[in-house]
Each structure stands twice: as structure tokens, then as C-alpha cells.
Amino acid sequence: MTGTTTASSGRHAAQHPAGDTVEVLTGGNTGAEWLSRYSDALMGVFGTPQRVLVRGSGCNVWDADGKQYLDLLGGIAVNALGHAHPFVTSVISSQLATLGHISNFFTSPTQVALAERLLELSRAPGGSRVFFTNSGAEALEGAFKLARRNSTPERHRIIALDGAFHGRTMGALALTSKKAYREPFEPLPGGVEHLPFDDIDALTAAMDDTVAALVLEPIQGEAGVRPLSPEYLRAARALTREHGALLILDEVQTGVARTGRWFAHQWVDGVVPDAMTLAKGLGGGFPIGALVTFGERVSTLISAGQHGTTFGGNPVATAAGLATLHVLGASGALRHATDVGAYLRRGLADVDGVVAVRGEGLLIGFDLDGDHAPAAVQAALAEGFIINATGPATIRLAPPLILSEEQAATFIDALPAILTTARTSATEATA
Structure with a gap:
């Protein structure tokens, strides 16, 4: 074969x-x-x-x-x-033959249903919301804006980790640590610092009330599949909550059943992020991403007119997402x-x-x-x-x-x- x-x-x-x-x-x-x-x-x-x-x-x-x-x-x-996959292919074909693109002036049943399903699978509390994108990098851009909206003159720092890869757009690239990716396009959006990987002491020393957000991959894929320890993720959740910072988890590569949980952070009890980014496996091969915000306060940091997308959440992409999640769950x-x-x-x-x-x-x-x-x-x-x-x-x-x-x-x-x-x-x- x-x-x-x-x-x-x-x-x-x-x-x-x-x-x-x-x-x-x-x-x-x-x-x-x-x-x-x-x-x-x-x-x-x-x-x-x-x-x-x-x-x-x-x-x-x-x-x-x-x-x-x-x-x-x-x-x-x-x-x-x-x-x-025959079911996903049939759903995409049927949806495209029915309704393909409608712009963000309207919604569709598949968009609403997929958002509801993601909130259910992520065990999100009341007041949580979803913003659909076309890619993981675009989802990270939305998360970067969340961090900025959580900022004040005193709270302005954004922390990521050495080895991080969050995408190639300018905001996502600012969170990415590899110099070869960053240097040709500097100056990048400022205020981002990179800490040693999985080092709780370094994180504790860096965290204070000036931090607006901490952005982590539960498992760093581009760095060679390096998992953060459960202890680090618990410390990250506790420290961000203590200092009023957002805990943003990049699950673009690790989400949607990839690690044997719907989302990789669910391996660690008690770790619920303030926001989570998804893409890759969500559409079963069809381009789609998502930013999931947890709770009413974080979900209202970005208000009407402050963010948008033309193709994000279109009926075909969200139908693909629904079909993919259905098959993964049923199988x-x-x-x-x-x-x-x-x-x-x-x-x-x-x-x-x-x-x-x-x-x-x-x-x-x-x-x-x-x-x-x-x-x-x-x-x-x-x-x-x-x-x-x-x-x-x-x-x-x-x-x-x-x-x-x-x-x-x-x-x-x-x-x-x-x-x-x-x-x-x-x-x-x-x-």
C-alpha cells in the first residue's frame, strides 16, 4: 500500500x-x-x-x-x-449549493449552532461568546486586541514564552519568539515580552498588575511538541487572576480532539482560560478559526464596530465545523x-x-x-x-x-x- x-x-x-x-x-x-x-x-x-x-x-x-x-x-x-471524509464533503457541498456567503451583516443557522457547540465543548460559563475567523493567525489578532482592551496606562505588558509560535500576521508575530520570523518585519507591535518556557519562578517574578495578558500554547507545536507542565498552567491561571491579566490559550494546533481532549488545557483540572484561539482541525480541512471568550466581562471587551471580518463565520465554513465536530464526537x-x-x-x-x-x-x-x-x-x-x-x-x-x-x-x-x-x-x- x-x-x-x-x-x-x-x-x-x-x-x-x-x-x-x-x-x-x-x-x-x-x-x-x-x-x-x-x-x-x-x-x-x-x-x-x-x-x-x-x-x-x-x-x-x-x-x-x-x-x-x-x-x-x-x-x-x-x-x-x-x-x-464523505460526511464532511457532503455537508460542505450541500451548504455551498444552498447558501455560500452572506457577509457579517447577517447570520446563518450554521454559524449560531457552531458557536453554541464550541461553548458547550469548552465548558464555558454564562456570558461566553465566539468570534469566527478564517485562520489561526486571525484568531490570534483578535486575542491581541482583547489584550489591548484589557490594558490601561498602568497595565500594558503582554507576556508570551520562548519557543512560542502564534502566527505570521503582525500581532501574532509579535507574540512569536523565533528571531528569524520576527526580525525581517520589525518594528512589531510593542509591549510583548518572552519568558523562559515552563519556568514558574520566572513567571512569578514577571507577573504583577502591569500585565494585561499572558498568551500560552498548552503544547508548543512548532518548537518540537513541548507540553507545558500542569503545575505551570495552574500557576498561570492563579497569577493572571490575582493580577487582573487575561489568560489566553492558543489551541490552534492542540484543539479539537487533537490531544485526546476537546482542548488540551482540559487535561489540567481547574484551568479555564479567559480566551482561547482555535483553527486547524476545526473545519476538517476547510479554512475556519475561532476566538472563544469566557465570561461576560471578557466577551464585552471588544464592542460593536471595533473588530470584524468579511469571510469569518460564513455558512460553508461553519457547516464544515459542525460536521467535523459531529463526526469526532459520534465516532x-x-x-x-x-x-x-x-x-x-x-x-x-x-x-x-x-x-x-x-x-x-x-x-x-x-x-x-x-x-x-x-x-x-x-x-x-x-x-x-x-x-x-x-x-x-x-x-x-x-x-x-x-x-x-x-x-x-x-x-x-x-x-x-x-x-x-x-x-x-x-x-x-x-x-
Whole structure:
């Protein structure tokens, strides 16, 4: 199955008429031809794409040359139900054929129903509200505005953590710590400080009545899947409450059942944020994000006319969100993610050359015994697996939440040979 090449050139018209329709619009080409055209037509902000993908089904995708891959990245934690899930696809198609876009002068039943469902799943108290966006970065922009609205001349500082990644827009970028992302676009919005990761003493020393907001990822994904300790999250909740600061949790990557809870902070009893940002898996592959505010005071910090969006909360996106949450809830996805994630972590820990494994549910990071993670990504592609390097020695997995143990086992079995190839490639590259 995985890693095989079919006799097809990437056309699957008989079984996949929608894909055939796309080919009619785009014209059939090999992967190399598409990549040549890509470099002439698109900005180079992503570098050269690794492959040209044309079709997906479940946890598998196929490239323009007909090769099959097991997708262990899920569009970076986006495709919670895999590719082309039949129920989500049918709901999106039906909604688009009924009512597509209406602007924010109006609402729709799907928008209201999805907001209600998110408030229910997040166990939000009375007076809580939802603002829908198109992406995680846009949700963080809304959260940044909340922090500003919680500010006074005396309360003006915003705290984030070393290793944080909150997005590429200017406000979200100000919260992001990596210098390579920040420096080309400085000066960024001011007032943001970064503290050492998971250091309660540093947080206690920094927190006082001048802090407007503390912004945290319960698990830092881009930093290599680093979980904050339960003790840190409890201290963060207590200190922000004591000093009148907002506790804003970025659950863009960790939310929507990814860690085996609806939201990762629910692993820690007693930690309820003032605001939470969501995106990625919320739409099952369709672009949607959300800012959830907890309680009446925080939910009214931004008043009518102070924020907005044209496409956010449109009927199609919110229908996709409703469909995704319905399937996840009805299928037992939280338990499944917990069980398969534990199986994967145990298997990875037994592989020679893997020196550490972290994560919850199906958000997993593992460290290698050398700086050959980028080479491992390429070696895995050659063997029919899609994975991601978050650093020179760290691999991230965020597969669809429908991944089976049998599929996970194929990767664990293939990983020793992948790492051997990667070490050789990395050595030759530096020789």
C-alpha cells in the first residue's frame, strides 16, 4: 500500500470524477512540470514544495505521478478526519449549493449552532461568546486586541514564552519568539515580552498588575511538541487572576480532539482560560478559526464596530465545523486519538536512534540522535510517509485522528531504515 507507484499518471476519473474535473480545468502534468510552473507563478515564501499532491482519501494522499503516501502530518494538524471524509464533503457541498456567503451583516443557522457547540465543548460559563475567523493567525489578532482592551496606562505588558509560535500576521508575530520570523518585519507591535518556557519562578517574578495578558500554547507545536507542565498552567491561571491579566490559550494546533481532549488545557483540572484561539482541525480541512471568550466581562471587551471580518463565520465554513465536530464526537475520536497516540509513542521510543518522545494524543514530537531530521523527512517521502521536521533533530507527527494502529505500525516498522538513510545523507551533505 504505502509507497507504491500505480500505473496511473495521477488521473482517477472513473473513481474520482471531482478530481477529473479539476484536471480538465488545470490540464494534466507530471510533478516536475507542475513544480516548474509553480516557481514561475507563486511567491517563493515556502521554498520548493516537496511534492505535487492531487488526491486524498482517509489517511492517504497521491501525488501527480501516482505515488501513494501515508499522511502523518495531516496538513499540519488540520485534516482531523483525513482527506475527503464523505460526511464532511457532503455537508460542505450541500451548504455551498444552498447558501455560500452572506457577509457579517447577517447570520446563518450554521454559524449560531457552531458557536453554541464550541461553548458547550469548552465548558464555558454564562456570558461566553465566539468570534469566527478564517485562520489561526486571525484568531490570534483578535486575542491581541482583547489584550489591548484589557490594558490601561498602568497595565500594558503582554507576556508570551520562548519557543512560542502564534502566527505570521503582525500581532501574532509579535507574540512569536523565533528571531528569524520576527526580525525581517520589525518594528512589531510593542509591549510583548518572552519568558523562559515552563519556568514558574520566572513567571512569578514577571507577573504583577502591569500585565494585561499572558498568551500560552498548552503544547508548543512548532518548537518540537513541548507540553507545558500542569503545575505551570495552574500557576498561570492563579497569577493572571490575582493580577487582573487575561489568560489566553492558543489551541490552534492542540484543539479539537487533537490531544485526546476537546482542548488540551482540559487535561489540567481547574484551568479555564479567559480566551482561547482555535483553527486547524476545526473545519476538517476547510479554512475556519475561532476566538472563544469566557465570561461576560471578557466577551464585552471588544464592542460593536471595533473588530470584524468579511469571510469569518460564513455558512460553508461553519457547516464544515459542525460536521467535523459531529463526526469526532459520534465516532469516539478522543479515545481513539489517545489510544493510537500512546501506541505510536511506545513504538517510537523503541526505535534505535530515537532519544526522546513527547506529546499527547496524536500530536507527537520525537528527537533523533543527530541533526538529520530534515534528511529523515526526505527519506520518509521516498518510502511513502509524510512527516515534518521542526528542528535539526526533531520530527513532528500530527496525523488524521482516524489513523489506525495498523497504519501507525507501518511507519514504526519503516523508521529504522529511514533513519539509516537520513544519517548517511546528512553525513554526505557535510562531507
